[in-house]
Amino acid sequence: MIKFIKRICVSFVVLLHLFLALVVDYSFPHYASVQITGGDVKRMDKDGIIDAKNPADGPVRDVYFIYAKDAQNDQKVMAYRNEDTAWGFPFYFKFNSADIQAMAQGFANSDNNVTIKYYGYRISMLNEFRNVISIKDSGTNTSWPIASYVLYFILFISLIIWIRKINKAFAPKVENLETKKEAL
Structure with a gap:
């Protein structure tokens, strides 16, 4: 016993x-060197993206998405959510998602590689995306936190x-x- x-x-x-x-692992930042290919804004509610299959049934919000491909492998594509964390967990106190989206659109028009700082996981089955914290040109100094x-x-x-x-x-x-x- x-x-x-x-x-x-x-x-x-x-x-x-x-x-x-x-x-x-989920809440601390990760980095990815990518080439941004585009961006999008989608209306979401508590059940996910609003469309014909999922009509709005409560409060809704606009969520920015950033699409990118890996800098080393053009076949590997990634989608990132760009949403404010506000005062919630994880505590990044991010209130500038519109500014980050504008930067991403600017990088999408060029062929420059950028470094995306993000947290979270990409889980396709659960419609879960990594959330972007910041975007910087790959030429700038990037600190890799320990x-x-x-x-x-x-x-x-x-x-x-x-x-x-x-x-x-x-x-x-x-x-x-x-x-x-x-x-x-």
């Missing part, structure tokens, strides 16, 4: 750390510490033989 409880505790700690690693790697390292160390604590808590207790003899 003790081994079963120990396995449950270790499984819980591992799953918790995997979840935290996914949160870090904060996410530092957090991955901290999570890994935390995982090791917690597993060691669990193993120590469930280790069989060895009594001192001298105290046992004195008790007899």
Whole structure:
């Protein structure tokens, strides 16, 4: 029974750390070197893009989209959402999506490669897009942050510490033989 409880505790700690690693990976910035091919504005509600199959049934908002192709591989195309994060999670406090869209349209008219800073995942089945944080010309200095790697390292160390604590808590207790003899 003790081994079963120990396995449950270790499984819980591992799953918790995997979840935290996914949160870090989702919410911290990533970079992509791309060539912008176009942009679009679509009206959306809580159910996604509004069209004939999905009529509006609540409050709606306009969402900008930026289309691009990979700078090294022309066959690899990507779509990015360009929406303000406002005061919500993740806390980028982004209020300039219209300005970023204007910059993207300017880059679409040229053949320059740009560096897109984004967060999130592109999940086609869930109609989920990466959200653009900023766009810069590839010729400018781009800093590649290490904060996410530092957090991955901290999570890994935390995982090791917690597993060691669990193993120590469930280790069989060895009594001192001298105290046992004195008790007899």
